[in-house]
Amino acid sequence: GLRRDLMPKHVAVIMDGNRRWGQERGLSLDETHRAGGKKLAEIATLCRKWGVKVLTVFAFSTENWTRPKEEVDILMNLFGEQMASYLGDTTRHGIRVSTIGDKSKLPEILQKTASQLEEATKGNSKFHTIVALNYGGQQDITQACKKVAGKVKEGLIEVEDITKSIIEQELETNCAEYPNPDLLIRTSGEIRVSNFMLWQLAYAEMLFVDKLWPDFQESDFAEALRAFQQRQRRYGAQA
Ligand SMILES: CC(C)CCOP(=O)(O)OP(=O)(O)O
Numbered sequence: 001g002l003r004r005d006l007m008p009k010h011v012a013v014i015m016d017g018n019r020r021w022g023q024e025r026g027l028s029l030d031e032t033h034r035a036g037g038k039k040l041a042e043i044a045t046l047c048r049k050w051g052v053k054v055l056t057v058f059a060f061s062t063e064n065w066t067r068p069k070e071e072v073d074i075l076m077n078l079f080g081e082q083m084a085s086y087l088g089d090t091t092r093h094g095i096r097v098s099t100i101g102d103k104s105k106l107p108e109i110l111q112k113t114a115s116q117l118e119e120a121t122k123g124n125s126k127f128h129t130i131v132a133l134n135y136g137g138q139q140d141i142t143q144a145c146k147k148v149a150g151k152v153k154e155g156l157i158e159v160e161d162i163t164k165s166i167i168e169q170e171l172e173t174n175c176a177e178y179p180n181p182d183l184l185i186r187t188s189g190e191i192r193v194s195n196f197m198l199w200q201l202a203y204a205e206m207l208f209v210d211k212l213w214p215d216f217q218e219s220d221f222a223e224a225l226r227a228f229q230q231r232q233r234r235y236g237a238q239a
């Protein structure tokens with residue numbers, strides 16, 4: 001069974017396979033991605049129930065802009081709707097919701113809703129969901145480098161003072177006491193990191209499962225967590 005004391009603190013999920021799932025069922029893109037959003041809510045609830053502290057989900061990558069405008073609009077509308085409903089739902093007490101990624105490219109209304117939700121929940125500490133919107137790992141590291149270079153230029157730090165943690169402080173995921181995912185799960189059979197949290201996933205256990213995201217059940221999630229718990233994490237040290 002699952003051991004609460006061996007639960008990963010921070011789980012990252014690349015939710016993949018929605019379109020294939022929808023096509024199999026002859027669903028519209030809206031129904032398809034709505035099912036993906038519903039699955040996210042289910043898995044977030046399980047995380048909270050089982051003692052995971054942070055869940056980061058890859059909701060929209062910098063590369064997703066190349067999709068047909070109709071689909072991008074559907075996704076943006078859905079993100080806004082889901083965040084607005086979270087904002088209104090006080091039963092989500094204790095849950096913090098924040099985003100990572102370049103929000104300046106998102107529709108104004110979504111930027112506003114996301115900021116309101118982050119502001120309204122920033123003090124909550126029971127559980128933290130981080131939604132990666134227009135996020136890219138290389139872009140994240142690039143913006144962090146620019147911030148550090150700025151500090152050197154302002155004379156706040158010397159070049160020789162630049163350490164791993166100086167850079168980590170500027171990464172977009174600095175907002176959690178568990179900034180680095182312990183476990184990455186990607187659904188749909190794709191075995192790629194797709195420019196997700198490149199720096200932060202340096203030592204994450206990675207699990208690639210065949211199920212399409214909307215089909216990813218409680219039992220699949222429990223199995224993934226059990227696999228994680230059985231792995232001996234070495235962080236590069238000897239056995
Ligand atoms: C935007 C993203 C969360 C949707 C993930 O599913 P997908 O649209 O990539 O679905 P496919 O991999 O089946 O095309």
Ligand SMILES: [Mg+2]
Nearest residue numbers: 016017018188
């Ligand atoms: Mg895909």
